[in-house]
Amino acid sequence: MLTKRIVPCLDVKNGRVVKGTNFVNLRDAGDPVELAKKYNEEGADELVFLDITASVEERKTIYDIVRNVSRQLFIPFTVGGGISTVEDMQKLLFCGADKISVNTAAIKNPGIIKQASSKFGSQCIVVAIDAKKTQNSWNVFINGGRTDTRIDAIEWAKKVQQFGAGEILLTSMDRDGTKKGFDIGLTKIISESINIPVIASGGAGDLKSISDIFEYGCADAMLAASIFHYGKFSVSQVKEYLAKNNMEVRL
């Protein structure tokens, strides 16, 4: 059977890896290619690069990073952040990305999911959903968490599956960077509402919080940044813990 995937995420700004809390207060966390190599050696199952560079001009650095990473690492990797056209996607795939993650662009122009998945295949298209708890549901936020779309996250997840998304990268904004554990309720309900894999993100804390998101949250993969960047746990420590708890991982 498939193993549970451990996916380190590298938020890249102006060519450097950074990490914030609740989407703000960014700190430098290192060189993207070096970090990618380190995670690969530790046994990461995939990597995600999210380009959070503000200006279009500086965004060009992501292409070099993608090129450098894809020549040295032979595990799947996803690139996201500010991608709004099929041409952008094509360029990133050409540079060596395996999957493209879209978020704001998918909300503004849902047609792009269909267009991209029919051109590159569903396996290439990851739709990222940033969800924040309201009274009794979760809303989808865009523009790096700044804009509430008032769209229900569960309904949106079902829709993007229909449009041809191959995976969902689900981030709990309430938990992002807090290390308080994943939002199990959110992850479980989305994972059970759709038939494509869900990568849970936001809130990875202690080792138990990671086994919990697989056991109770029905996640197919977990994504984390801070716990890996600042050396709280290595990818292999996480995997060994999961293996001890009878979960299948690639060791």
Added chain:
Amino acid sequence: MIYIINYGAGNIGSITNALEYLGYEYTITENPDMIKEADKLILPGVGAFGEIMDNLKKQKLIEPIKKFIDSGKPFFGICLGLQVLFERSEESPGVKGLGLFEGEVVKFRQGKVPQIGWNKIRPANQNEFFREGFVYFVNSFYIVPKNTDIIATKTDYYLEFTSAVQCKNITATQFHPEKSGEFGLDILRRWLEC
């Protein structure tokens, strides 16, 4: 020289990166006349069964590929490059595959589809390329070969399916060795050295 068939749809960046990393030169081609020049041939594959067959037909690549395989030189198919070796696929009813092997391609009916992630391959016949270990899969469909002697590895995803075939000069995998870390690179390395 190693030739990689470019029929337009596939993302061949990862396979060329892997060959470069392993220190092999290659040529990417869509020219039917060039295929016979190859010492080794790789057919990568991303997209849909019908789409690939359509592209191969349009580019007049079907006969040259079959002839190359007949010549006994090493051939490697990846993902859809494995599936099109069979007669037909549920993905594209009415479309004929290359038909080099008897059997068909069917869809997973349980679990999340596509299967995305790392799964274990278990060697099923005597062959020099595959060992037991984890590799990266992205597939909604799997092959059902009639002749079980060609099955090189098996994998479990709610049922047991054939994850690679090996028969004479044909080696083909449902998974992506070029995306399966060192373990996958070793499979490619063993094939490249043969």
